[in-house]
Each structure stands twice: as structure tokens, then as C-alpha cells.
Amino acid sequence: MGMAKIKSAPKVLAISSGGGHWIQLMRIRPAFAASDVVYATVADAYAADVEGCSFVTVPNGNIWSVWGLLRSALGVAWLMLKLRPDVVVTTGAAPGYFAVVFGRLIGARTLWLDSMANAEGLSMSGRRAQRFADLCLTQWRHLSGDGGPDFRGAVF
């Protein structure tokens, strides 16, 4: 109605845990061109990989520790409320799962890219995230289709 809204760059939260998940997130960086991206992972040392970009850390968590998971969930929830991203993109694992769940709650569009490490089925966090993610991608063609994840290529 009336005034045309000036379209601004979408605010993107690109989030993952460390190690291979982060390395895979770094490999999809060209996807964040022309967006206002904030990178989030679990250790300060990774900041050097995204010098000049917004970077935050959240507590890591994994299935072995309930307290770890809870801390991670709270950290991610707080980040989501503060940041209010338009889009969440994650390569897993636990922090990414929480970002997809809370992202959905605040109305962000959410994308789960399952790690290439899962060649015979979605990861456990991926299977759970699938219900909440607007787009769920696998990096293995043979895992795609039939209500499962989509395949749109791999990180290498």
C-alpha cells in the first residue's frame, strides 16, 4: 500500500559447530554474497577464517551431555533473539539444530545442509532438524527424494 519498501540485504545467520562442520560452512561462503551475514560457531579461534565479517560464538553441545546441550540451546536462543535473522543456514550439528528450531519460532527461513560425513543416511541432528527446516539438503544424491532431503550438490 502506497510507499514502496526499499529492499535491504537479508540478515543471515550462518552457524555450525567446529571442525568439519565449520570447514563445510566456510566452503559455502559464496552463497552469502549480497547478504548481511553473521557467522556463529563454537570457538573464538575460528574468527580468523572470516576476518572482517561479523562473528560470534555459542556454546557447543553434543548428544553425550545433557548440560552441554542445554547450554548450547540457551546460547543459541539468546543469539536468535538478539540477532533476529531473516534466514538461518547451518551445516550442523547441535548448535545448528537449535538455530533451525528457534529460527522457525521467530519466523526466519531455515536451511539445513547435512554434513558430507553422512553418506548412508541423514545425521541424527539432521533427521531432527528436517521437521523444522524449510529446506533440508543432503550432499549425497542417493539419499535424496521421497519426502527426504534434497540433493543440490556437495561441498567438494
Next chain:
Amino acid sequence: MIFVTVGSDTPFDRLIKTIDRWAFQYGRRDVFAQIGRHAWKPQFISFSEMLAPAEFECHVRAAHVVVGHAGMGTILTALQHMRPVLVMPRRGGLSETRNDHQLDTAKRLSGIDGIDVAIDEEILFQKLCGIDEATEVCAISNHAEERLTTCIREFIHKEKNA
């Protein structure tokens, strides 16, 4: 140099013990390993529990070959730096990880230029004996396949109600 890594998650003593035994038997002093926190400590090779990402990269660059668990971080970092990589998958049944996903991944990726897989300690030991013949591999791109990054970029810029 041979750089050995178990990744950022948990120790992988079966890998480190095999390499330590090999280094002792063949008098190798050119091995450096990242072994993980609270791991079994090797006697015949130098090691560090954890490495910061920048240090990790330095070790990969200084090595002529990388030996590690079959994690994507290890494999991708090695190939990005044109280093051949020999991996032994962690096994779920031995509680080295939650399930056998590393075995699946290793099977799918073996045969790709620069990736060699040792399914168990015995084969790892054998392959270590031929490791000096490993040569530099073609670097992989620093980025994912373009169709993947394009798909994600389009998802990001999709109109909210489209």
C-alpha cells in the same frame, strides 16, 4: 613430515597407537600428531592434544602427507592444501564415535584422487610403510560446487511469501 590428526572431537587411540608402533619400528622422527584431549600418549612421536585452526593449517602445509580419522574436516583441509590423505575410519562398535558413519564416508570417498583408506590397524600399518611414495595431489577448489552455493543463495534471497 607426516602430520597425524584425530580431529577436534574425541581421541582416537587406535590410530595413534598404530602410528606410534610404526614410528618406533622404523625409527621415524618425522611424525607429528594431534591426539585429542585426555588421549593415550604416544612414546615415539611428538604430539599436541589440540591445535588452533591456524596451527593446524601450518602443520598440514609442512607435511607431505596427512594421516587421520575419516572426518570431513581432515579430508577437506588436506586436499585444499594439495596433501594426500590416508584415513582410518572411527568405528561405532568401539565407541570411537556414535556410529559407523566414518566407515560409510570413507568407502564412498576412497578412490578419489588423494584419498586413501585403511579400514583397520593392520592395513594402516602396511600403508604407512608405503607412505613416502605419496605425492602431491591437485588442489580442490576452496569452495563448494557452484550449483550448491547458487541453490543456497537463491534460498536466502527468495521473497518471504513467494
